[in-house]
Amino acid sequence: MAANTVTNAQPDGHNHEVGVALLHDPVQNKGTAYTREERREWGLEGLLPHAVETLDRQVERVLDHLARVKDDLDQYSYLMDLEARNETVFYKAIMSDPKRFIPILYDPTVADACEAFGNLYRRPRGMYITRHMKGRIAEVLRNWPEKDVRFVCVSTGGRILGLGDIGANGMGIPIGKLQLYTACAAVPPKGLLPVLLDIGTTNEHLRADPFYLGTREPPVPEHELDELTEEFIQAVNEVFPGICVHFEDWKGTDAIRMLDRYKDKVLCYNDDIQGTAAVALAGISAGLKQTGGKLQDQRILFLGAGSAGLGISKLIAAELQTLGLSQDEARKRIRLFDVNGLIESSRTDLTETQKLWAQDEAPSKNFVEVVDRFKPTVLIGVSTKAGAFTREVIETMSRHTARPIIFALSNPTHKAECTAEQAYTYSKGKALFAAGVQFDEFEYEGKTFRPGQANNFYIYPAIGLATYAARPRLLNDECFIVAAHATADQIGPSLQAKGMLFPSQDQIVETEITTATRIVEYMFESGLATVERPVEIRSWIESLLYNPTY
Numbered sequence: 001m002a003a004n005t006v007t008n009a010q011p012d013g014h015n016h017e018v019g020v021a022l023l024h025d026p027v028q029n030k031g032t033a034y035t036r037e038e039r040r041e042w043g044l045e046g047l048l049p050h051a052v053e054t055l056d057r058q059v060e061r062v063l064d065h066l067a068r069v070k071d072d073l074d075q076y077s078y079l080m081d082l083e084a085r086n087e088t089v090f091y092k093a094i095m096s097d098p099k100r101f102i103p104i105l106y107d108p109t110v111a112d113a114c115e116a117f118g119n120l121y122r123r124p125r126g127m128y129i130t131r132h133m134k135g136r137i138a139e140v141l142r143n144w145p146e147k148d149v150r151f152v153c154v155s156t157g158g159r160i161l162g163l164g165d166i167g168a169n170g171m172g173i174p175i176g177k178l179q180l181y182t183a184c185a186a187v188p189p190k191g192l193l194p195v196l197l198d199i200g201t202t203n204e205h206l207r208a209d210p211f212y213l214g215t216r217e218p219p220v221p222e223h224e225l226d227e228l229t230e231e232f233i234q235a236v237n238e239v240f241p242g243i244c245v246h247f248e249d250w251k252g253t254d255a256i257r258m259l260d261r262y263k264d265k266v267l268c269y270n271d272d273i274q275g276t277a278a279v280a281l282a283g284i285s286a287g288l289k290q291t292g293g294k295l296q297d298q299r300i301l302f303l304g305a306g307s308a309g310l311g312i313s314k315l316i317a318a319e320l321q322t323l324g325l326s327q328d329e330a331r332k333r334i335r336l337f338d339v340n341g342l343i344e345s346s347r348t349d350l351t352e353t354q355k356l357w358a359q360d361e362a363p364s365k366n367f368v369e370v371v372d373r374f375k376p377t378v379l380i381g382v383s384t385k386a387g388a389f390t391r392e393v394i395e396t397m398s399r400h401t402a403r404p405i406i407f408a409l410s411n412p413t414h415k416a417e418c419t420a421e422q423a424y425t426y427s428k429g430k431a432l433f434a435a436g437v438q439f440d441e442f443e444y445e446g447k448t449f450r451p452g453q454a455n456n457f458y459i460y461p462a463i464g465l466a467t468y469a470a471r472p473r474l475l476n477d478e479c480f481i482v483a484a485h486a487t488a489d490q491i492g493p494s495l496q497a498k499g500m501l502f503p504s505q506d507q508i509v510e511t512e513i514t515t516a517t518r519i520v521e522y523m524f525e526s527g528l529a530t531v532e533r534p535v536e537i538r539s540w541i542e543s544l545l546y547n548p549t550y
């Protein structure tokens, strides 16, 4: 019995479990791949079936099983269990076919997983920090077994995808986002920590649900959230020095406030603001390469003026200023329209950030009228209003512009402002279209259209890999602009000919390494990096990558 509980110290200082404990450690476990010698050495004899398998055979079994599971959410659950048993097989399987597995691990399936979080729950993952731990957050973080944590992805659950406030059910998002650091950019999974900052929820339905696993209280007031976040930021930096904080899916106003407060003080970023902005900029740049237009000549209209819309506007304006426009001129190229109508200077309900975008012009609550008046060449939906890009909206836009660029970014699928089919049909095949989720190819009048997926997963894993390698002091907007251009530059002539706005997902790891290389070059040039500059950046980055193998 004793052999099953003792651990053996390894030369690297880590303990090598033995016996059943070894089979229950997902990082070390090799399952049926243990050789006969290893089985003898680690007390595993009799605990495994006879066959000794290769990693490839183990992966084949997983793929064979998944091919027979019809329901995406069942596939998701199977994969989560696999990760909890054997991390190597899990990553090897999903990295063997990222295009197939991104929609399972992540958007749109992760949306269903979050909504059913309390029902699907099997075992804890990541950390849950609540208001009750106030004053003791550092102590609580020390319960995490890994000491060299490099990224914490933290959500309050306050605005999960387009689903609104789902409180602690939102934990699926930090988990999924960090899995994509590894699946899309080969960032080693060991130092990735998902955190749900459980501040309560406005969602009364969930608070009354017997299976709900979060605090059943309304959210803490703003000043208390700010205190809790301040303590959290200090604590993660104290317990895990050099950590990068990735903010994800906070309520919009909280997201903007926290990013403004921390971006110049600690290593952090907000994926919904900066990652989404960069992917939108990448898509617009790629679209303009196809239409031959220039960014400074575009008129860009947003439906939705929350953290994503404001983040994209800010990044586009920053880019326009580098092209020579004044701040004023840059802002004039952009309009935002939200639930209360056009953002213009007579509005009295605007936040400080929204006011920056208010022009002196006639108020309007009619979106089609604004489309007709402003004549956008680029239309971006970040509203969570499914179907808001109606036939009338798209037809009106198409009357004024030869190749309308239309991005329906709200997700999951049932929140998108329009479908690919609608964008192509209403624009009579003229639209360059992308959505936050992947829509199928669509055939219109004999031509096949390939919708893009304008999702921040093209950006944040590369930002993660660059940060992992260069350990920058801070991340600034320029890092995201570099990421956007690096992404757009990877759509070669053959992809452009097919109307593609984003690189193919089949080679996503290669793509993101290329993007990360450009970001790291910028980090060295700008003095953000804190490590010594290697002679050859790309091969150095490649030497740091996670490779799922035994």
Ligand SMILES: O=C([O-])CC(=O)C(=O)O
Pocket (backbone or CB within 6 Å): 107, 160, 161, 162, 249, 271, 272, 411, 436, 455, 456
């Ligand atoms: O997760 C995604 O697909 C994009 C995203 O960050 C969000 O919608 O909050």
Ligand SMILES: [Mg+2]
Pocket (backbone or CB within 6 Å): 161, 248, 249, 271, 272
């Ligand atoms: Mg998000």
